[in-house]
Amino acid sequence: MPNLLAGKNALVLGVANRWSLAYAIAAAFVREGASLTLTYQGDRQRQTVEELAANLKASKVVSCDVTKPEELENLVSGLKESAPRLDVMVHSIAYANREDLSRAFVETSRDGFLLAQEVSAYSLVAVARAVSPLMANGGSILTLTYLGSTRVVQNYNVMGVAKASLEACVRYLASDLGMHGIRVNAISAGPVKTASARGIKDFSKVLEGVASIAPLRRNTDPAEVGDAAVFLASDLSRGVTGNILYVDSGFQIMGLGLGA
Ligand SMILES: NC(=O)c1ccc[n+]([C@@H]2O[C@H](COP(=O)([O-])OP(=O)(O)OC[C@H]3O[C@@H](n4cnc5c(N)ncnc54)[C@H](O)[C@@H]3O)[C@@H](O)[C@H]2O)c1
Numbered sequence: 001m002p003n004l005l006a007g008k009n010a011l012v013l014g015v016a017n018r019w020s021l022a023y024a025i026a027a028a029f030v031r032e033g034a035s036l037t038l039t040y041q042g043d044r045q046r047q048t049v050e051e052l053a054a055n056l057k058a059s060k061v062v063s064c065d066v067t068k069p070e071e072l073e074n075l076v077s078g079l080k081e082s083a084p085r086l087d088v089m090v091h092s093i094a095y096a097n098r099e100d101l102s103r104a105f106v107e108t109s110r111d112g113f114l115l116a117q118e119v120s121a122y123s124l125v126a127v128a129r130a131v132s133p134l135m136a137n138g139g140s141i142l143t144l145t146y147l148g149s150t151r152v153v154q155n156y157n158v159m160g161v162a163k164a165s166l167e168a169c170v171r172y173l174a175s176d177l178g179m180h181g182i183r184v185n186a187i188s189a190g191p192v193k194t195a196s197a198r199g200i201k202d203f204s205k206v207l208e209g210v211a212s213i214a215p216l217r218r219n220t221d222p223a224e225v226g227d228a229a230v231f232l233a234s235d236l237s238r239g240v241t242g243n244i245l246y247v248d249s250g251f252q253i254m255g256l257g258l259g260a
Pocket residue numbers: 013014015016017019020021022040041064065066067091092093094095119144145146188189190191192193194195196197
């Protein structure tokens with residue numbers, strides 16, 4: 001698959017470490033010839049993300065906490081100077097309080113609910129609004145979602161509700177931005193052991209369940225998410241928008257699975 005993204009400028013938000021899905025996506029983009037800008041959230045991540053960016057030969061690394069509008073403005077003005085045209089934006093960001101991912105959903109607090117919505121769903125709208133004027137030749141916006149948006153997955157709770165909201169945002173954004181040649185899609189990834197996933201109680205049981213029930217009888221490899229992101233970022237998917245693409249070993253089609 002040589003150079004499917006040659007000449008494209010991509011912005012990837014959500015690399016925290018080398019296990020992040022955003023890192024697998026960024027690595028696949030670089031392999032396919034894209035130029036990369038990465039962001040990090042707060043000073044604690046800065047050094048790690050700068051080192052990973054150097055591995056990937058990313059041209060720029062910028063601080064962007066999506067709850068701080070001034071950081072988003074700063075990101076966009078920096079992009080205007082360095083790479084005035086943007087072709088691809090990946091939003092690989094989510095957050096919920098740990099206690100909301102371990103107790104009954106009915107116990108979710110108002111603040112916890114709003115926090116999960118702000119970081120995990122509304123931020124896609126804010127970032128899309130900020131970067132879409134840079135997509136003068138059209139572009140591709142991607143986000144990451146999970147099956148807990150439409151099915152009950154134990155302990156996913158408030159994040160499942162945020163993902164339902166995120167998926168609706170994908171459809172409304174796709175409708176708004178399509179006339180400018182900007183496509184908006186989501187990848188619904190199977191469970192992968194990342195820093196965020198470790199915050200979900202009994203996550204290892206979810207991995208075991210998927211590996212025994214999914215049609216492919218294995219868990220999702222982050223590289224598979226990266227390759228699907230290349231497709232959605234590239235011109236190969238020029239007719240695809242408003243879509244949720246499952247990269248989950250087929251798990252989402254199963255009803256009752258009795259395991260291998
Ligand atoms: N790991 C899985 O099983 C899985 C499955 C499906 C979807 N996803 C989704 O993939 C995306 C990436 O998660 P991941 O699993 O790679 O974990 P991760 O912990 O590596 O990435 C989550 C990222 O969100 C960022 N983030 C959180 N709050 C932020 C804020 N206020 N401003 C800016 N960034 C912020 C973190 O800094 C981190 O980089 C998330 O949307 C997650 O819900 C993950």
